[in-house]
Amino acid sequence: MVYHPQPYIIDHVKTINKEVKLFRIKSDLNPKPGQFFEISMPGIGECPLASCSHNPHQIDMLTRLAGNVTTAFFQLKKGDIVHIRGPYGKGFPLGKLKNKNLILIAGGTGLAPITSLINYIEQNRSHFGNIIIYFGFRNPEYILLKDKIKEWRKKFKVTICLDKLEGDKQCKEGFVHEVMNKAPPDTAETIALMCGPEIMMKSVTQTLNKLGLTDDKIYWSMERRMECAFGNCGRCLIQDVYVCRDGPVFRYDHIKPRLENEETSNKIKTH
Amino acid sequence: MQKIIKINSLNEFLTNLIKDYTVIAPVKERTTKFKAILDPKQIYLDKITKIPLKKFFLPEEELLLAFKENKITEVRPKTKPTIIFGARKCDLNAINVLDKVMKDPNYMHRRKNTILIGMYCTHPDKYCFCESMELINFYDLFFYPYNGHYYISIGSKKGEALVKHLPSAKKEITLKFKNTKKIKNKDIAADYQNTIWETDANKCLSCSACTVVCPTCNCFDIKDKSLINKKQGRRTRSSASCQLKSFSRVAGGKAFRDSRLSRFKHFVYHKIVYFKNRHKIYMCVGCGRCLRACPTHIDWTKTINILSKTKKIQKK
Numbered sequence: 369m370v371y372h373p374q375p376y377i378i379d380h381v382k383t384i385n386k387e388v389k390l391f392r393i394k395s396d397l398n399p400k401p402g403q404f405f406e407i408s409m410p411g412i413g414e415c416p417l418a419s420c421s422h423n424p425h426q427i428d429m430l431t432r433l434a435g436n437v438t439t440a441f442f443q444l445k446k447g448d449i450v451h452i453r454g455p456y457g458k459g460f461p462l463g464k465l466k467n468k469n470l471i472l473i474a475g476g477t478g479l480a481p482i483t484s485l486i487n488y489i490e491q492n493r494s495h496f497g498n499i500i501i502y503f504g505f506r507n508p509e510y511i512l513l514k515d516k517i518k519e520w521r522k523k524f525k526v527t528i529c530l531d532k533l534e535g536d537k538q539c540k541e542g543f544v545h546e547v548m549n550k551a552p553p554d555t556a557e558t559i560a561l562m563c564g565p566e567i568m569m570k571s572v573t574q575t576l577n578k579l580g581l582t583d584d585k586i587y588w589s590m591e592r593r594m595e596c597a598f599g600n601c602g603r604c605l606i607q608d609v610y611v612c613r614d615g616p617v618f619r620y621d622h623i624k625p626r627l628e629n630e631e632t633s634n635k636i637k638t639h
Numbered sequence: 640m641q642k643i644i645k646i647n648s649l650n651e652f653l654t655n656l657i658k659d660y661t662v663i664a665p666v667k668e669r670t671t672k673f674k675a676i677l678d679p680k681q682i683y684l685d686k687i688t689k690i691p692l693k694k695f696f697l698p699e700e701e702l703l704l705a706f707k708e709n710k711i712t713e714v715r716p717k718t719k720p721t722i723i724f725g726a727r728k729c730d731l732n733a734i735n736v737l738d739k740v741m742k743d744p745n746y747m748h749r750r751k752n753t754i755l756i757g758m759y760c761t762h763p764d765k766y767c768f769c770e771s772m773e774l775i776n777f778y779d780l781f782f783y784p785y786n787g788h789y790y791i792s793i794g795s796k797k798g799e800a801l802v803k804h805l806p807s808a809k810k811e812i813t814l815k816f817k818n819t820k821k822i823k824n825k826d827i828a829a830d831y832q833n834t835i836w837e838t839d840a841n842k843c844l845s846c847s848a849c850t851v852v853c854p855t856c857n858c859f860d861i862k863d864k865s866l867i868n869k870k871q872g873r874r875t876r877s878s879a880s881c882q883l884k885s886f887s888r889v890a891g892g893k894a895f896r897d898s899r900l901s902r903f904k905h906f907v908y909h910k911i912v913y914f915k916n917r918h919k920i921y922m923c924v925g926c927g928r929c930l931r932a933c934p935t936h937i938d939w940t941k942t943i944n945i946l947s948k949t950k951k952i953q954k955k
Contacts, residue, residue, distance in 0.1 A: 369744050370714045370742070370743070370744060371703045371713075371744075371861070371874070372704065372711065372713055373702060373711065374731030375709070375711075378658075408711075409863075409873070410704075410706035410862050410863070410865070410872055411706055411710075411712060411864070411865025411866075411869050411871075412860070412863055412865070413861070413863045414861060414863075415890065433948070434890035434891045435891070436890075438890065449709055451711060464942030502692065525838030548812065576798075585677040589642075591889065592887070592889070592895060593887050593888060593889045593895070594887075595859065595860055595861045595879075595924060596743075596859075598642045598742065598794075599742075600740060600741060600742055600743055600857075601858055601859045601860070601861070601862075601879070602879075602881065603858065603879070603886065603887065604857075605905075605909070605913070607905075607908065607913055608909075608912070608913035608914075608916045608917060629831050629832065630895070630896065630901055632832060633831075633832075633836075633898060633900045633904055634896065634897045634900075634901045635898070636837060636900050637898055637899075638837055638840045638841045638898070638899050638900050639842070639899075
């Protein structure tokens with residue numbers, strides 16, 4: 369049945385900071401990069417989470433403590449059972465990325481879907497051109513997946529942008545779009561993909577536009593409230609598109625007019 | 640070919656159906672609604688029901704899963720073969736709309752088990768505008784009252800089997816609907832930013848009555864409940880309303896449709912524009928229930944008509 373989650377065993381739990389934990393779960397669900405799951409805490413509820421790895425035998429859940437379900441999820445330890453249904457969504461448009469240069473941008477825990485894409489790129493390196501990666505975090509304490517980032521630094525051009533540098537020498541100070549403005553990346557034959565808070569994605573997109581990347585070369589991985597995850601409950605509708613079924617990754621020129629419509633009417637407060 | 644039955648033989652026809660099926664029909668109790676009947680005399684066809692037919696297919700709250708310790712079991716609804724009798728054309732078209740979206744197993748189970756019998760409505764009121772919504776013939780059987788008889792149109796084999804024993808009609812009778820209310824030009828996709836919507840949204844209380852009584856509003860919530868020891872619990876699906884702020888709220892507190900205006904427009908545009916983009920039919924079936932139920936008498940059909948009028952003037 370579509371609502372029935374299946375049990376999987378937690379293989380490993382790593383506490384990254386007081387807000388974020390990384391759960392490694394044994395599973396053969398093998399999601400495409402950018403797809404997501406509904407994590408079930410029986411008696412508490414469900415929440416949508418993206419896998420942050422691309423591996424046929426495991427899924428990694430980079431989880432930020434945000435609500436009731438994640439609070440319950442955080443209690444689980446190695447060897448416990450977690451119920452999952454999925455994968456859902458279409459994920460990243462891998463076919464369209466072939467032989468292109470990529471700019472990947474992730475903000476905070478928006479890192480998760482982008483990481484699954486980086487994994488995929490590592491496994492199929494010859495399919496892609498230059499890879500430039502930007503990560504945005506609050507401060508050095510909030511840098512996620514430090515070991516992995518260290519590895520990626522050897523393979524790709526990685527820039528970490530921190531709101532507050534606090535003496536960290538390997539990172540740059542400022543929001544991602546500010547850092548990008550100071551040292552503009554090459555945008556020829558390039559596609560940009562990003563995930564993070566919408567306000568961050570918006571300013572980064574504007575900067576990329578200035579650097580010559582048009583909206584049809586930019587993809588957003590989006591977040592909305594989801595209950596069913598297969599386009600029935602209507603919760604994730606942005607005008608006429610379902611984030612769960614049609615996304616969660618959208619080409620920006622497709623989603624832009626819809627977002628702008630809702631945004632402008634959100635600004636007008638009636639009585 | 641239509642079948643024919645005398646109007647005063649209808650009760651006998653229905654009494655026979657009640658023996659083999661659960662028959663759901665409009666009744667008048669404290670409110671008008673669809674309900675399982677035991678006697679055909681309970682049926683009330685004079686006015687459109689306040690509570691829509693969807694409540695039978697999508698109950699207000701429904702059990703999906705039961706938890707015990709770490710075991711999860713599915714709960715399937717138990718339904719007898721059912722006949723819906725006396726649904727209006729708008730009610731039936733609403734089921735067609737729901738069929739397009741709902742892939743929920745409980746919904747589909749009920750649909751498979753159901754035969755739809757429609758009745759021509761002789762009393763459309765001042766809120767009805769079904770004529771404007773391009774409704775189709777969607778039924779297993781449909782009754783047209785004419786000259787002391789019901790002329791029965793057959794829409795499916797399931798329906799045909801129920802009226803096999805009845806004589807065939809010599810001539811075909813179908814009746815047209817007459818509404819006083821009309822929506823003239825429904826092409827409002829480009830008018831999303833028009834400030835005219837603010838007038839309606841200003842009156843809106845976000846009470847969600849429109850979505851409760853709408854026969855095609857199907858959005859839902861999945862909720863969990865558990866005993867205090869957390870050893871037993873259940874997961875239910877219950878109806879949700881896009882008119883409430885909590886509808887789009889995510890963990891962390893951000894509500895994506897934050898203003899009343901954006902929520903109100905979401906309702907109207909979903910019914911008239913968004914659904915049509917995807918499924919080629921209007922989600923609104925013109926039953927007028929939202930207009931009847933609105934405590935502040937918001938009439939968005941009027942607003943759409945004003946929009947098309949101003950467009951005409953601008954063209955001139």
